[in-house]
Amino acid sequence: xxxxxxxxxxxxxxxxxxxxxxxxxxxxxxxxxxxxxxxxxxxxxxxxxxxxxxxxxxxxxxxxxxxxxxxxxxxxxxxxxxxxxxxxxxxxxxxxxxxxxxxxxxxxxxxxxxxxxxxxxxxxxxxxxxxxxxxxxxxxxxxxxxxxxxxxxxxxxxxxxxxxxxxxxxxxxxxxxxxxxxxxxxxxxxxxxxxxxxxxxxxxxxxxxxxxxxxxxxxxxxxxxxxxxxxxxxxxxxxxxxxxxxxxxxxxxxxxxxxxxxxxxxxxxxxxxxxxxxxxxxxxxxxxxxxxxxxxxxxxxxxxxxxxxxxxxxxxxxxxxxxxxxxxxxxxxxxxxxxxxxxxxxxxxxxxxxxxxxxxxxxxxxxx
Amino acid sequence: xxxxxxxxxxxxxxxxxxxxxxxxxxxxxxxxxxxxxxxxxxxxxxxxxxxxxxxxxxxxxxxxxxxxxxxxxxxxxxxxxxxxxxxxxxxxxxxxxxxxxxxxxxxxxxxxxxxxxxxxxxxxxxxxxxxxxxxxxxxxxxxxxxxxxxxxxxxxxxxxxxxxxxxxxxxxxxxx
Numbered sequence: 236x237x238x239x240x241x242x243x244x245x246x247x248x249x250x251x252x253x254x255x256x257x258x259x260x261x262x263x264x265x266x267x268x269x270x271x272x273x274x275x276x277x278x279x280x281x282x283x284x285x286x287x288x289x290x291x292x293x294x295x296x297x298x299x300x301x302x303x304x305x306x307x308x309x310x311x312x313x314x315x316x317x318x319x320x321x322x323x324x325x326x327x328x329x330x331x332x333x334x335x336x337x338x339x340x341x342x343x344x345x346x347x348x349x350x351x352x353x354x355x356x357x358x359x360x361x362x363x364x365x366x367x368x369x370x371x372x373x374x375x376x377x378x379x380x381x382x383x384x385x386x387x388x389x390x391x392x393x394x395x396x397x398x399x400x401x402x403x404x405x406x407x408x409x410x411x412x413x414x415x416x417x418x419x420x421x422x423x424x425x426x427x428x429x430x431x432x433x434x435x436x437x438x439x440x441x442x443x444x445x446x447x448x449x450x451x452x453x454x455x456x457x458x459x460x461x462x463x464x465x466x467x468x469x470x471x472x473x474x475x476x477x478x479x480x481x482x483x484x485x486x487x488x489x490x491x492x493x494x495x496x497x498x499x500x501x502x503x504x505x506x507x508x509x510x511x512x513x514x515x516x517x518x519x520x521x522x523x524x525x526x527x528x529x530x531x532x533x534x535x536x537x538x539x540x541x542x543x544x545x546x547x548x549x550x551x552x553x554x555x556x557x558x559x560x561x562x563x564x565x566x567x568x569x570x571x572x573x574x575x576x577x578x579x580x581x582x583x584x585x586x587x588x589x590x591x592x593x594x595x596x597x598x599x600x601x602x603x
Numbered sequence: 604x605x606x607x608x609x610x611x612x613x614x615x616x617x618x619x620x621x622x623x624x625x626x627x628x629x630x631x632x633x634x635x636x637x638x639x640x641x642x643x644x645x646x647x648x649x650x651x652x653x654x655x656x657x658x659x660x661x662x663x664x665x666x667x668x669x670x671x672x673x674x675x676x677x678x679x680x681x682x683x684x685x686x687x688x689x690x691x692x693x694x695x696x697x698x699x700x701x702x703x704x705x706x707x708x709x710x711x712x713x714x715x716x717x718x719x720x721x722x723x724x725x726x727x728x729x730x731x732x733x734x735x736x737x738x739x740x741x742x743x744x745x746x747x748x749x750x751x752x753x754x755x756x757x758x759x760x761x762x763x764x765x766x767x768x769x770x771x772x773x774x775x776x777x778x779x
Contacts, residue, residue, distance in 0.1 A: 239626050239635070265641075350641070404664050409625045409637040503662040580665040 240412040242405040243268035245373045246312065246338045246398070249380035251282045252417045253336075256307040259287035259298035263317040264350045265402040266340040270312055292317040296324030296335075303333040306429035308384060311335070314402060315342035315356045322360065328395045329364030329454065332428065334387035335395040337365075338380065341499065341545075342402040343575040351576020352401040354498060354546040358527070358554045364454045366396040366461055367528045369498045371484065373410040376400050378478055382468050385421045389468075391460040393426070401499045401545075403576065415476050458529050465526065482531035484523040487513065491520030493588055494535065497543040498524050498555060501573055505543070507581035512588055519588055530558055540567035541591050543584070547571055552596055568592055572599035606667045607654040607747075610686045611676035614646040616735030619760075620676065621652035623739050627748040627756035628656040636661045649680050656747070670694060672747070676717070676734050681706050697741060699734060715741045715777040724769040733769075736761060740770030744777040 240248065246269050250258065258277075260270040276282035285302075289295045295311050303309040313321060318339055328335050343353035357367060366386065370376045376398065383396040400406055430436060442450065465482075473479040486506045488494065495505045502523025512519040520538075524531070544553025551557060556569035568591040573579045577600060587599075607624065611617030621637035628635035639652040653667045669689045678700040680686060687696065687710060696710045699717040707714075721732030736757050743753035753774070757766050 239622070239629050401664075403641050404638070407639055407641065408664065409622050409635075410661075411629060411634065500664045504664050506662050578665055580668075581663060 237411060237413045239409050240373055240377075241268065241407055241409055242373050242376045242400050243340070243407065244272055245377040245412050246380050246400070247272035247276070248412075248414055249377045250310045250336075251276050252414065253381055253384045253421055254308060254417070255282075255284055255310045255384075257285045257287065257299070257302035257309045258311065259289055259295045259302065259309075260311045261289055261292045261295045261313070261317060263292070263314045265342060265406045266312050266314040266317070266338070268406070269338055269340070292321035293324055296321040296328060299335050300324060300328050300331060300333060303328070303335050304331065304426075304430050305432055306424055306426040308388070308424050309333075309335045310337070312338040312340070314340040315344055315350075318356050318360060319344070322363075325360055325365065326363045330450070332393040332454075332457075333395060334384070334393055334424065334426070336380065336383045336387055336398065337395065338398045338400065340402045340406045341399050349575040350402065352404045352499070352545065353574050353576070354399070354554075357397060357399045358546050360397065361528055361554070364394060364458070365528065366392070366394055366458070366526070367399060368396070368526050369399045369524070371405065371500050371503045371523060373405070373408065373412050374478070375480070376405065377412055377414065378472065378476070378480065381415070381417060381421070382472055382480075385468050386461065386464050388421070388424045389464045390425070390427065392457050392464050394454065394457055394461065399499070404500045418475070420471070420475060462529055465529075480525065482524070482526050483533070484525060486521040486523075488520035488522055490518055491538060492518040493520075493539040493541060493591070495519065495521045495541045495543065495584065495588060496524055496555065496559060496567075497521070497545070498527070499545060501543055501545060501579060501584070504579070504581050505584050508584035508588065511581065511585045517588065524555060527558070530562060533559065533563055535559075535563055535565055539591065539593055540565060541570065541588050542567045543570050543572050543587065545573035547574065556596070566594050568594070569596040570599055571596065604655055604657040604661070605672070605747075606670050607656075607672045607674060608667050608670040608686075609652040609654060609674045609676070610680050610684060611650055611652070611734075612680065613648045613650050614731060615676050616733055617650055617652050617676055620674075620735035620738050621654050623735060623756050623760060624654045624742060624747070626759060627739060627743070627752040630752035630755045631748045633657065633748075634659060634661050638664065640666060649684050672697065672745075674738065674742070675699060676738065678704050695745065697738075697745060699738070713745065713777060713779065715773050717741065717773060720769050720772045720776065724765045724772065726765045726769050733766070736766035737769040737773040740773035741777045743770075744774045744779055750774060
């Protein structure tokens with residue numbers, strides 16, 4: 236059915252449609268609507284799941300780990316300080332090879348206290364073994380959440396997936412949403428290493444470096460195998476439901492001489508900037524990077540690159556720009572913009588391209 | 604693209620009004636987005652929401668700086684915030700008031716007593732008159748969306764018939 240929804244409610248609707256069995260969560264702005272809505276579904280009986288209210292985000296992920304390891308479909312949602320607080324368990328979930336799906340509503344970190352959009356929270360979790368996708372529309376938040384379960388639960392992956400959406404900018408905006416009847420798109424979860432509560436066993440004991448290295452390398456092998464699983468899942472989703480997704484969301488890139496690379500809603504706003512630049516005769520295109528883990532192979536050719544980072548790694552630079560430099564060997568003009576919900580309009584984005592100085596970094600709105 | 608900036612106070616239903624506007628436009632077959640701007644919100648503080656309506660998919664997430672229409676749910680905000688900031692030369696203003704405030708006289712302004720309508724229809728929650736459904740009727744009269752889509756949007760979000768009644772009263776009372 237075609238209707239309207241906020242980003243948060245779209246995620247909640249997808250979690251219900253996916254047949255999720257356990258949700259353990261702790262509320263935090265601007266994520267609260269997601270778990271509030273799921274709690275409503277469970278209370279009113281439209282979702283047959285156990286909803287576990289817990290006393291902290293650390294406990295939320297611990298409860299998800301306990302549920303997931305029995306082979307049940309498990310979800311949680313958090314944001315910002317909540318994600319940081321659960322970080323120990325976030326690492327654990329991946330290393331225990333549990334296909335948990337989490338929505339992270341991207342929000343800046345304090346102090347100064349700030350509840351608005353920024354990607355530094357989830358990017359701090361980029362080395363945990365979680366797959367990470369970043370979305371830009373209400374529809375994509377819904378679709379990506381559904382696909383996340385199928386990708387995570389694939390035997391070739393068995394890793395958790397984090398779906399990231401911009402705080403307020405996407406979590407609270409109302410846009411149109413077409414929901415789906417999921418059918419058998421997500422097969423029943425079969426977790427080979429599940430623990431049967433009736434016959435309890437345990438693992439995670441002291442591990443020698445020999446086994447530890449094998450376990451770690453197996454995470455990376457699955458991360459590499461996930462590339463094919465993501466491709467298959469997105470292709471199957473397009474076939475069944477008519478909406479196509481890929482590693483990047485490309486706009487007017489074919490003949491582009493300069494590319495804007497960004498993540499999240501800024502990547503959609505960038506498309507409006509591209510139209511303006513094109514009307515001025517600038518052959519520009521936008522490539523919105525969706526998947527950060529596994530990091531995609533980007534075909535950038537010899538085009539000039541303007542990379543917008545809504546995040547920062549102090550003493551290093553923008554994380555997307557740094558990743559692109561590391562993976563492609565290409566230099567870029569790195570603009571740090573949108574931190575703490577800083578207003579960045581399509582006019583601003585167009586001016587980033589007009590004023591690009593390849594090989595330099597600039598902070599939008601301030602001089603350092 | 605038609606861009607609307609909605610000014611209200613926390614607790615008056617501005618966020619819901621913005622959603623209803625998007626839904627009514629959507630039921631007209633348009634694309635629409637409604638984005639409340641969240642500051643340190645609390646009951647009574649001035650807040651603002653942005654609504655965009657277009658025939659094509661809307662890709663803009665930033666704030667509206669040059670609105671086609673400004674809607675003011677609480678006329679006392681006019682003394683605190685420059686609600687007319689950036690209003691397009693041919694832009695319109697809709698104010699919840701029984702007469703057009705002096706500050707709005709230089710603009711293409713319209714007024715309707717939404718608070719009075721809410722009181723008359725007993726549309727009161729926790730002691731406050733509800734303005735978000737009556738304003739939808741007034742906006743339909745202004746031509747933002749059809750009367751049918753306004754009714755459909757309200758019926759979709761609220762079962763209580765007083766909402767629809769108040770909206771239709773606002774539709775009748777607004778003089779355009």
